[in-house]
Amino acid sequence: MAFESVFLQAFIYLAAALVAVVAGKRLGLGAVLGYLIIGAAIGPWGLGWIGGESEQVTHFAEFGVVVMLFLVGLEMRPTELWRMRRQIFGLGGMQVVLCALGLAGAAVAFGCHWKPALAMGMILAMSSTAIVLQSLAEKNLLRTEAGQNSFAVLLFQDLAVIPIIALLPLLATGAAHGTAGHASHDWMEGWPAWGRGLVTVGAVVLVVVIARLATRPLFRAIAKTRQREAFTAAALMLIIGIALLMTKVGLSAALGTFVAGVVLANSEYRHELESDLEPFKGLLLGLFFLGVGVGIDFGHIGRFPGTVLGLAAGLIVVKAVMMYALARLHRSPREPSFVFAAALAGGGEFAFVLIGLALGSGVFDESQGKTLTAGVAISMAATPLLILASHRLTARSMKKPVVERESDVQDEGAPVIICGFGRFGHIIGRLLRTQGIHSTVLDNDPDQVDTLRAIGMPVFFGDAGRPDMLLTAGAARAKILVIALKDVATTLNIVETARKHFPHLKIFLRAHSRAEAYELLDAGEERIYRDTLDTSLTLATDVLRELGTPAYTAYRVAKLYRRRDEIFLRKMAKHRHKDDDAFISAAREVQRTLDQVMREEPGHDFGDEGWVPPGADPNAKPSPKPESL
């Protein structure tokens, strides 16, 4: 029975997620808003399919935020982070302080005592990392100035949660309701402040050390097994481990995994990690947004509609105005400032945690807590709408990314993607490199990857046979895709994916044999390079020379053979699907023509008639061969 109920829950959630994504995208609202609305619809106050367990689901789904920050970290190199330090600490710091004070002031103006008002201010100053980043990503705004500023502020908010957690109990006016469920770091209770600090710093250092030193040999060993699920398991284990460690010392799990992501940003396993975790992130975040939707307490809103809606509206207005002013103060142009303000005006998921903590410490009473929770939920639900609206309003000037980051995305910006960097592919990559052309290389041989990285080639570990790897390798921006793999089935698989999702890519293919070349031709590809063709022709050329053929003649014969053979190959590919007899007779015909051509029989179109002057007309001379001067 229990099983059945779990499956039923899972089915409802997954079905809801599907509907949310499809409907959200169709209506142009984006997936996040779709999740929130569907969540509210199936929740206890809507259809009632999902009930009280939504809190647990939300807790579980919070892991989606953690995975997301890990992935954001992977995209971010330490140097890039360092360049953003002014935005993070300047803009972020000012945002938290000013918004907290501003909102607290507003609360006092409405007759609140200063202590709960300040707590409220701090709690409401937080914005939703998950909703904002996901909505911005959906609208392709992450790389714009508004996106970068939003990201910097969100990052600082994650840092600011720690002192806020410490401050909240000091703001209590009522009696403590016992410790809140969240604080799992009570084991440090009674420790001196420096001891806690030391443990906290130690944990972060540990994360960096693990990510730096331990992951590479681990991933390498796992990669060698070539079991995809083992890699996924290892990636999830790493993230869950870090999340646990961070929670244990009272830090934000998302922040911890973000740090791990940044440390791993330069790793050759980056693309593999990204594409392994991407689906988990998507599903878990979807669950998370659904959970937020489910958790909106319409009963409480119904009882105090004015207070709750007023709170949500006031929160958005006050925060938006302050955000806009801050961004303008930071010399950000008008339009990005507008989007930035709209994105961060809502409340965030940290608010739920902090409200619970504040309730436990006796800062708020039950009703205040409920009002705040409902208000935050509504403002969160409004966030994707606000982003959508602000984006539409400023669409013209936001079209091109305002902040075009310099060459910090070399590998993604590479015009060439090479799948397979074995004995065939590496020559291509190296030659291109000598001409200053960068390629993003994918290879699934860990030893090969290590060797090449050691000599400074930008190679990434990844099974190029997986379509999702193409995206993470930057297929959207690349011009040329070189597939130099051993396996024709994998090659065809990549071709299919590339043609479907990235039709702009020009595909260059390696074929092992004539038979493989036929298959690739059947698939409609044209740029086919037979692995050993040139080598065999070179060998044949040298044999001819050894037997006394003049060097240039031998060279030319091989070149002519190659040119003719490419044409015949294409002819034969068409004959291949007829019956055997037809194929054999076509093959015979081709062989005869080839022989004829190469023996320079007169009257044929393709012979080597070079350097024969008019006086040496082969038909007019008794000589068996055309004569030159």
Place this chain on the structure above:
Amino acid sequence: MEDVLVIFAHPAFHRSRTNRALVAAARATEGVAVHDLYETYPDFLVDVRAEQRLLEQYRTVVLQHPFFWYSSPALLKEWLDLVLQFNWAYGPDGRALRGKVLAQAITAGGPEDAYRREGTNHFSVRELLSPFEQTARLCGMAYAEAFTVHAANHITEETRDEAARDYSRWLTSLRAGSVSLWLPGPE
């Protein structure tokens, strides 16, 4: 040390009986070395430094080639384009070839009387070879009267053998410095 370097260029050597005879004669002549360009560079990838070092060793350079379209085959042109570098062959410091003798041995399709004002080719052989003569001048070289085999793809076996013997004699007098010059060297 040998004195005469024959730079030979023919893309279809196996089809040219006259040039085969001439090359054989040159190889057999004392003090003459033959350097076959199409054999050395079937891919046209001329090794410029090696060619220059080779040229530096000889006093007389003969370009032997069929007279394709009143000029040389492509690889010899490529060779000239690449090897006769500025400040090596010509230019303020280009003295590597100065005082040496350049000569040409060509096999032409047309008969002798075709190379005159009233003939089918309208110009004399010397006139048609003027780009080479000017090349010699620019490099500070003397330019010898060319050795020409006319109607090279029509001649009889005997005429061809005679041409080969003449060629050998011509090379020997080049070596001795007794060949008449179209262009004297610089003072």
